[in-house]
Amino acid sequence: MTSKRFRTDDLETIKKLTEALGEKLWEHALVVLTFANEVPLSPTKKTDDVPEATAFNNRVLAFKKAINKHLKSSDASATEVGQIIFGAKNLEYQIEEFVSSGGQTVNILLSGKTGVGKSYLTNALIGENVAAEGYDIDPQTDNVTAYEVVKNGISITVFDTPGLADATGNDEEYLRKIKEKVTHLDLFLFCTEMTSRRFRTDDLETIKKLTETLGEKLWEHALVVLTFANEVSLLPAKKKGNVPEVTFFNDRFLAFKKAIKKHLVAIGVPEITVTNVPFTPAGELDDPRLPDREDWLTAFWIAAFKRINRNAKSCFPNGKCRPYFIFFRLC
Numbered sequence: 530m531t532s533k534r535f536r537t538d539d540l541e542t543i544k545k546l547t548e549a550l551g552e553k554l555w556e557h558a559l560v561v562l563t564f565a566n567e568v569p570l571s572p573t574k575k576t577d578d579v580p581e582a583t584a585f586n587n588r589v590l591a592f593k594k595a596i597n598k599h600l601k602s603s604d605a606s607a608t609e610v611g612q613i614i615f616g617a618k619n620l621e622y623q624i625e626e627f628v629s630s631g632g633q634t635v636n637i638l639l640s641g642k643t644g645v646g647k648s649y650l651t652n653a654l655i656g657e658n659v660a661a662e663g664y665d666i667d668p669q670t671d672n673v674t675a676y677e678v679v680k681n682g683i684s685i686t687v688f689d690t691p692g693l694a695d696a697t698g699n700d701e702e703y704l705r706k707i708k709e710k711v712t713h714l715d716l717f718l719f720c721t722e723m724t725s726r727r728f729r730t731d732d733l734e735t736i737k738k739l740t741e742t743l744g745e746k747l748w749e750h751a752l753v754v755l756t757f758a759n760e761v762s763l764l765p766a767k768k769k770g771n772v773p774e775v776t777f778f779n780d781r782f783l784a785f786k787k788a789i790k791k792h793l794v795a796i797g798v799p800e801i802t803v804t805n806v807p808f809t810p811a812g813e814l815d816d817p818r819l820p821d822r823e824d825w826l827t828a829f830w831i832a833a834f835k836r837i838n839r840n841a842k843s844c845f846p847n848g849k850c851r852p853y854f855i856f857f858r859l860c
Protein backbone atom coordinates (compact mmCIF):
# COMPACT_ATOMS: atom_id res chain seq x y z
CA MET A 530 0.00 0.00 0.00
CA THR A 531 3.05 2.23 0.14
CA SER A 532 4.04 1.98 -3.57
CA LYS A 533 3.97 5.32 -5.34
CA ARG A 534 2.18 3.79 -8.30
CA PHE A 535 0.32 0.63 -9.22
CA ARG A 536 3.14 -0.65 -11.40
CA THR A 537 3.88 -2.92 -14.36
CA ASP A 538 5.24 -5.63 -12.10
CA ASP A 539 1.90 -5.71 -10.23
CA LEU A 540 0.01 -5.87 -13.53
CA GLU A 541 2.25 -8.67 -14.77
CA THR A 542 1.90 -10.57 -11.51
CA ILE A 543 -1.91 -10.41 -11.67
CA LYS A 544 -1.87 -11.46 -15.31
CA LYS A 545 0.45 -14.42 -14.75
CA LEU A 546 -1.53 -15.63 -11.75
CA THR A 547 -4.77 -15.41 -13.72
CA GLU A 548 -3.33 -17.18 -16.75
CA ALA A 549 -1.78 -19.94 -14.66
CA LEU A 550 -4.58 -20.55 -12.16
CA GLY A 551 -7.65 -19.41 -14.08
CA GLU A 552 -9.92 -16.42 -13.60
CA LYS A 553 -12.00 -18.30 -11.05
CA LEU A 554 -9.14 -17.62 -8.67
CA TRP A 555 -10.61 -14.13 -8.23
CA GLU A 556 -13.89 -15.54 -6.98
CA HIS A 557 -11.97 -16.55 -3.87
CA ALA A 558 -9.77 -13.52 -3.65
CA LEU A 559 -9.19 -11.08 -0.85
CA VAL A 560 -6.78 -8.30 -1.79
CA VAL A 561 -4.46 -7.50 1.12
CA LEU A 562 -2.87 -4.05 1.09
CA THR A 563 0.30 -4.55 3.12
CA PHE A 564 2.56 -2.03 4.90
CA ALA A 565 -0.60 -0.06 5.73
CA ASN A 566 1.04 1.19 8.92
CA GLU A 567 3.60 3.06 6.83
CA VAL A 568 1.12 5.00 4.70
CA PRO A 569 1.15 8.08 6.98
CA LEU A 570 4.94 8.24 6.58
CA SER A 571 4.84 8.44 2.79
CA PRO A 572 6.20 11.71 1.33
CA THR A 573 2.84 12.50 -0.38
CA LYS A 574 1.05 12.47 2.99
CA LYS A 575 3.71 14.66 4.56
CA THR A 576 3.57 17.42 1.99
CA ASP A 577 -0.15 18.06 1.80
CA ASP A 578 -2.59 19.11 4.47
CA VAL A 579 -5.25 16.38 4.47
CA PRO A 580 -6.02 14.53 7.70
CA GLU A 581 -4.32 11.17 8.15
CA ALA A 582 -7.54 9.12 7.95
CA THR A 583 -8.61 10.86 4.73
CA ALA A 584 -5.24 10.28 3.07
CA PHE A 585 -5.36 6.65 4.14
CA ASN A 586 -8.91 6.05 2.88
CA ASN A 587 -8.16 7.75 -0.42
CA ARG A 588 -5.16 5.49 -0.90
CA VAL A 589 -7.23 2.35 -0.21
CA LEU A 590 -9.80 3.52 -2.77
CA ALA A 591 -7.12 4.36 -5.33
CA PHE A 592 -5.62 0.87 -5.07
CA LYS A 593 -9.06 -0.72 -5.21
CA LYS A 594 -9.90 1.25 -8.35
CA ALA A 595 -6.60 0.49 -10.07
CA ILE A 596 -6.74 -3.25 -9.34
CA ASN A 597 -10.41 -3.43 -10.33
CA LYS A 598 -9.67 -1.63 -13.61
CA HIS A 599 -6.83 -3.96 -14.42
CA LEU A 600 -8.86 -7.09 -13.61
CA LYS A 601 -11.69 -5.85 -15.81
CA SER A 602 -9.30 -5.48 -18.75
CA SER A 603 -8.34 -9.12 -18.34
CA ASP A 604 -10.68 -11.97 -19.32
CA ALA A 605 -12.81 -12.11 -16.17
CA SER A 606 -16.33 -10.76 -16.69
CA ALA A 607 -16.86 -7.21 -15.52
CA THR A 608 -19.79 -7.96 -13.24
CA GLU A 609 -17.98 -10.79 -11.57
CA VAL A 610 -15.00 -8.60 -10.87
CA GLY A 611 -17.22 -5.77 -9.66
CA GLN A 612 -18.77 -8.17 -7.18
CA ILE A 613 -15.42 -9.39 -5.95
CA ILE A 614 -14.11 -5.93 -5.37
CA PHE A 615 -17.23 -4.38 -3.98
CA GLY A 616 -18.44 -7.04 -1.70
CA ALA A 617 -21.05 -9.56 -2.92
CA LYS A 618 -18.52 -12.36 -2.43
CA ASN A 619 -17.73 -11.00 0.98
CA LEU A 620 -21.44 -11.07 1.82
CA GLU A 621 -21.65 -14.69 0.73
CA TYR A 622 -18.72 -15.44 3.00
CA GLN A 623 -20.32 -13.68 5.98
CA ILE A 624 -23.62 -15.50 5.45
CA GLU A 625 -21.86 -18.86 5.17
CA GLU A 626 -20.02 -18.10 8.39
CA PHE A 627 -23.32 -17.23 10.08
CA VAL A 628 -25.15 -20.33 8.89
CA SER A 629 -22.26 -22.71 9.61
CA SER A 630 -22.17 -21.36 13.17
CA GLY A 631 -25.75 -22.50 13.67
CA GLY A 632 -27.40 -19.15 12.91
CA GLN A 633 -30.97 -19.40 11.59
CA THR A 634 -32.72 -16.22 12.65
CA VAL A 635 -31.75 -12.57 12.90
CA ASN A 636 -33.69 -10.04 14.98
CA ILE A 637 -32.96 -6.44 14.09
CA LEU A 638 -34.10 -3.41 16.09
CA LEU A 639 -34.05 0.03 14.46
CA SER A 640 -34.10 3.18 16.51
CA GLY A 641 -33.19 6.87 16.30
CA LYS A 642 -34.83 10.28 16.06
CA THR A 643 -38.00 10.87 14.10
CA GLY A 644 -37.58 11.27 10.34
CA VAL A 645 -34.09 9.76 10.02
CA GLY A 646 -35.31 7.08 7.61
CA LYS A 647 -36.00 4.08 9.87
CA SER A 648 -39.09 2.97 7.96
CA TYR A 649 -37.31 3.55 4.63
CA LEU A 650 -34.44 1.35 5.83
CA THR A 651 -36.92 -1.25 7.12
CA ASN A 652 -38.41 -1.45 3.62
CA ALA A 653 -34.95 -1.68 2.07
CA LEU A 654 -33.99 -4.58 4.38
CA ILE A 655 -37.25 -6.44 3.87
CA GLY A 656 -37.14 -5.76 0.14
CA GLU A 657 -40.76 -4.60 -0.03
CA ASN A 658 -42.75 -1.52 0.96
CA VAL A 659 -44.17 -2.84 4.20
CA ALA A 660 -43.65 0.09 6.59
CA ALA A 661 -45.33 3.46 5.98
CA GLU A 662 -42.79 6.22 5.37
CA GLY A 663 -43.45 9.85 6.30
CA TYR A 664 -43.52 12.49 3.59
CA ASP A 665 -44.24 15.63 5.62
CA ILE A 666 -43.00 17.21 8.81
CA ASP A 667 -45.14 15.13 11.22
CA PRO A 668 -43.81 11.99 12.88
CA GLN A 669 -44.98 8.91 10.97
CA THR A 670 -44.49 5.63 12.85
CA ASP A 671 -46.23 5.42 16.22
CA ASN A 672 -45.90 1.74 17.08
CA VAL A 673 -43.31 -1.00 17.27
CA THR A 674 -43.94 -3.38 14.37
CA ALA A 675 -42.13 -6.56 13.39
CA TYR A 676 -41.66 -7.27 9.67
CA GLU A 677 -40.38 -10.64 8.54
CA VAL A 678 -38.58 -11.96 5.50
CA VAL A 679 -36.59 -15.09 4.68
CA LYS A 680 -33.30 -14.46 2.84
CA ASN A 681 -30.74 -17.18 2.04
CA GLY A 682 -32.67 -19.51 4.33
CA ILE A 683 -32.27 -17.07 7.23
CA SER A 684 -35.40 -15.79 8.90
CA ILE A 685 -34.94 -12.05 9.38
CA THR A 686 -37.22 -9.95 11.60
CA VAL A 687 -36.93 -6.17 11.47
CA PHE A 688 -38.55 -4.13 14.24
CA ASP A 689 -39.45 -0.65 12.98
CA THR A 690 -40.06 1.72 15.90
CA PRO A 691 -41.45 5.21 16.53
CA GLY A 692 -38.88 8.00 16.21
CA LEU A 693 -37.59 9.45 19.45
CA ALA A 694 -37.30 13.19 20.17
CA ASP A 695 -40.41 13.80 18.05
CA ALA A 696 -41.66 16.71 20.19
CA THR A 697 -44.76 14.79 21.31
CA GLY A 698 -43.18 13.94 24.67
CA ASN A 699 -43.91 10.25 24.08
CA ASP A 700 -40.35 8.93 24.28
CA GLU A 701 -40.93 7.01 27.51
CA GLU A 702 -43.98 5.28 26.05
CA TYR A 703 -42.09 4.42 22.82
CA LEU A 704 -39.18 2.98 24.80
CA ARG A 705 -41.57 0.95 26.96
CA LYS A 706 -43.15 -0.51 23.80
CA ILE A 707 -39.70 -1.42 22.43
CA LYS A 708 -38.82 -3.23 25.66
CA GLU A 709 -42.15 -5.01 25.66
CA LYS A 710 -42.09 -6.20 22.04
CA VAL A 711 -38.43 -6.82 21.32
CA THR A 712 -37.63 -9.68 23.66
CA HIS A 713 -34.27 -10.43 22.11
CA LEU A 714 -32.10 -8.94 19.42
CA ASP A 715 -29.04 -9.81 17.39
CA LEU A 716 -28.47 -6.41 15.87
CA PHE A 717 -29.32 -2.87 16.98
CA LEU A 718 -29.33 -0.22 14.24
CA PHE A 719 -28.92 3.29 15.57
CA CYS A 720 -29.92 5.59 12.71
CA THR A 721 -29.02 9.23 12.30
CA GLU A 722 -28.82 11.47 9.22
CA MET A 723 -25.45 12.07 7.67
CA THR A 724 -26.78 15.38 6.35
CA SER A 725 -27.32 17.15 9.71
CA ARG A 726 -25.20 20.26 9.95
CA ARG A 727 -24.24 19.35 13.53
CA PHE A 728 -24.48 16.39 15.88
CA ARG A 729 -27.15 17.92 18.09
CA THR A 730 -28.81 17.67 21.53
CA ASP A 731 -31.69 15.56 20.23
CA ASP A 732 -29.21 12.93 19.03
CA LEU A 733 -27.35 13.02 22.34
CA GLU A 734 -30.64 12.73 24.26
CA THR A 735 -31.82 9.86 22.06
CA ILE A 736 -28.61 7.92 22.65
CA LYS A 737 -28.79 8.58 26.39
CA LYS A 738 -32.42 7.49 26.71
CA LEU A 739 -31.86 4.31 24.69
CA THR A 740 -28.85 3.42 26.83
CA GLU A 741 -30.65 4.13 30.10
CA THR A 742 -33.68 2.09 29.09
CA LEU A 743 -32.09 -0.84 27.29
CA GLY A 744 -28.71 -0.97 29.04
CA GLU A 745 -25.20 -0.24 27.81
CA LYS A 746 -24.88 -3.82 26.48
CA LEU A 747 -27.12 -2.64 23.65
CA TRP A 748 -24.00 -1.08 22.09
CA GLU A 749 -22.25 -4.46 21.95
CA HIS A 750 -24.79 -5.32 19.25
CA ALA A 751 -24.93 -1.94 17.56
CA LEU A 752 -24.29 -0.89 13.99
CA VAL A 753 -24.65 2.86 13.48
CA VAL A 754 -26.35 3.70 10.17
CA LEU A 755 -25.70 7.15 8.70
CA THR A 756 -28.79 7.73 6.57
CA PHE A 757 -29.42 10.15 3.67
CA ALA A 758 -25.81 9.48 2.65
CA ASN A 759 -26.84 10.02 -0.98
CA GLU A 760 -27.57 13.67 -0.18
CA VAL A 761 -24.21 14.50 1.41
CA SER A 762 -22.73 15.83 -1.82
CA LEU A 763 -25.63 18.30 -2.15
CA LEU A 764 -24.74 20.04 1.12
CA PRO A 765 -23.78 23.72 0.84
CA ALA A 766 -20.48 23.01 2.64
CA LYS A 767 -19.55 20.62 -0.20
CA LYS A 768 -20.50 23.16 -2.83
CA LYS A 769 -18.36 25.88 -1.26
CA GLY A 770 -15.24 23.83 -0.64
CA ASN A 771 -13.12 22.54 -3.46
CA VAL A 772 -12.47 19.07 -2.07
CA PRO A 773 -13.23 15.96 -4.14
CA GLU A 774 -16.63 14.36 -3.47
CA VAL A 775 -15.16 11.22 -1.91
CA THR A 776 -12.92 13.22 0.44
CA PHE A 777 -15.84 15.36 1.60
CA PHE A 778 -17.91 12.22 2.13
CA ASN A 779 -15.19 10.38 4.05
CA ASP A 780 -14.44 13.37 6.25
CA ARG A 781 -18.10 13.71 7.16
CA PHE A 782 -18.41 10.01 7.85
CA LEU A 783 -15.40 10.14 10.17
CA ALA A 784 -16.67 13.29 11.92
CA PHE A 785 -19.99 11.59 12.78
CA LYS A 786 -18.17 8.48 13.93
CA LYS A 787 -15.93 10.52 16.21
CA ALA A 788 -18.80 12.58 17.66
CA ILE A 789 -21.03 9.57 18.36
CA LYS A 790 -18.21 7.53 19.90
CA LYS A 791 -17.14 10.48 22.08
CA HIS A 792 -20.69 10.83 23.35
CA LEU A 793 -21.03 7.11 24.09
CA VAL A 794 -17.86 7.22 26.18
CA ALA A 795 -19.12 10.38 27.93
CA ILE A 796 -22.33 8.63 29.05
CA GLY A 797 -20.38 5.72 30.47
CA VAL A 798 -20.44 3.02 27.76
CA PRO A 799 -17.15 1.06 28.20
CA GLU A 800 -14.42 2.19 25.79
CA ILE A 801 -13.84 -1.30 24.41
CA THR A 802 -17.54 -1.54 23.48
CA VAL A 803 -17.43 1.89 21.86
CA THR A 804 -14.26 1.11 19.88
CA ASN A 805 -15.95 -1.94 18.41
CA VAL A 806 -19.11 -0.18 17.21
CA PRO A 807 -19.10 -0.24 13.38
CA PHE A 808 -20.63 2.47 11.17
CA THR A 809 -22.15 2.21 7.69
CA PRO A 810 -23.83 4.72 5.35
CA ALA A 811 -27.30 4.25 3.80
CA GLY A 812 -28.68 6.06 0.76
CA GLU A 813 -31.47 5.47 -1.69
CA LEU A 814 -32.54 2.28 -3.36
CA ASP A 815 -33.01 3.59 -6.88
CA ASP A 816 -29.34 4.45 -7.21
CA PRO A 817 -27.39 2.55 -4.53
CA ARG A 818 -24.05 4.17 -5.36
CA LEU A 819 -22.37 6.44 -2.83
CA PRO A 820 -19.14 8.41 -3.29
CA ASP A 821 -17.10 5.69 -1.57
CA ARG A 822 -18.94 2.50 -2.58
CA GLU A 823 -20.88 0.93 -5.43
CA ASP A 824 -23.80 -0.42 -3.44
CA TRP A 825 -24.60 0.70 0.09
CA LEU A 826 -27.17 -2.08 0.69
CA THR A 827 -24.72 -4.92 0.00
CA ALA A 828 -22.14 -3.11 2.16
CA PHE A 829 -24.80 -2.76 4.86
CA TRP A 830 -25.52 -6.52 4.95
CA ILE A 831 -21.82 -7.30 5.06
CA ALA A 832 -21.38 -4.95 8.04
CA ALA A 833 -24.50 -6.40 9.70
CA PHE A 834 -23.44 -10.05 9.41
CA LYS A 835 -19.84 -9.21 10.33
CA ARG A 836 -21.16 -7.61 13.50
CA ILE A 837 -23.34 -10.58 14.36
CA ASN A 838 -20.61 -13.12 13.52
CA ARG A 839 -18.03 -11.24 15.57
CA ASN A 840 -20.27 -11.32 18.64
CA ALA A 841 -20.72 -15.06 18.25
CA LYS A 842 -16.95 -15.55 17.87
CA SER A 843 -16.12 -13.53 20.95
CA CYS A 844 -18.26 -15.95 22.97
CA PHE A 845 -16.37 -18.95 21.60
CA PRO A 846 -12.87 -17.65 20.86
CA ASN A 847 -11.63 -20.88 19.26
CA GLY A 848 -14.46 -20.46 16.73
CA LYS A 849 -15.17 -24.20 16.87
CA CYS A 850 -17.73 -24.76 19.51
CA ARG A 851 -20.74 -22.63 18.77
CA PRO A 852 -23.77 -24.81 19.36
CA TYR A 853 -26.24 -21.94 19.22
CA PHE A 854 -26.24 -18.30 18.45
CA ILE A 855 -25.72 -15.80 21.22
CA PHE A 856 -28.17 -12.96 21.27
CA PHE A 857 -28.85 -10.15 23.64
CA ARG A 858 -31.92 -10.46 25.82
CA LEU A 859 -33.62 -7.17 26.62
CA CYS A 860 -34.63 -7.34 30.24
Ligand SMILES: Nc1nc2c(ncn2[C@@H]2O[C@H](COP(=O)(O)OP(=O)(O)OP(=O)(O)O)[C@@H](O)[C@H]2O)c(=O)[nH]1
Nearest residue numbers: 643644645646647648649662663668669670692757
Ligand atom coordinates in the same frame (compact mmCIF):
# COMPACT_ATOMS: atom_id res chain seq x y z
N1 LIG B 1 -33.12 10.37 -0.38
C1 LIG B 1 -33.32 9.65 0.73
N2 LIG B 1 -34.54 9.69 1.29
C2 LIG B 1 -34.74 8.98 2.41
C3 LIG B 1 -33.70 8.22 3.02
N3 LIG B 1 -34.19 7.66 4.12
C4 LIG B 1 -35.48 8.07 4.20
N4 LIG B 1 -35.81 8.86 3.18
C5 LIG B 1 -37.10 9.56 2.99
O1 LIG B 1 -37.24 10.43 4.12
C6 LIG B 1 -38.58 10.47 4.57
C7 LIG B 1 -38.66 10.08 6.05
O2 LIG B 1 -38.26 8.73 6.17
P1 LIG B 1 -38.99 7.68 7.17
O3 LIG B 1 -38.41 6.35 6.84
O4 LIG B 1 -40.44 7.84 7.17
O5 LIG B 1 -38.38 8.21 8.57
P2 LIG B 1 -38.62 7.55 10.01
O6 LIG B 1 -37.32 7.60 10.72
O7 LIG B 1 -39.26 6.23 9.89
O8 LIG B 1 -39.63 8.60 10.66
P3 LIG B 1 -40.61 8.36 11.96
O9 LIG B 1 -41.47 7.19 11.66
O10 LIG B 1 -41.37 9.64 12.06
O11 LIG B 1 -39.70 8.17 13.13
C8 LIG B 1 -39.36 9.52 3.68
O12 LIG B 1 -39.98 10.31 2.67
C9 LIG B 1 -38.31 8.62 3.08
O13 LIG B 1 -38.68 8.12 1.80
C10 LIG B 1 -32.40 8.20 2.38
O14 LIG B 1 -31.44 7.57 2.84
N5 LIG B 1 -32.28 8.94 1.26
Ligand SMILES: [Mg+2]
Nearest residue numbers: 647648669670
Ligand atom coordinates in the same frame (compact mmCIF):
# COMPACT_ATOMS: atom_id res chain seq x y z
MG1 LIG C 1 -41.09 5.50 10.57
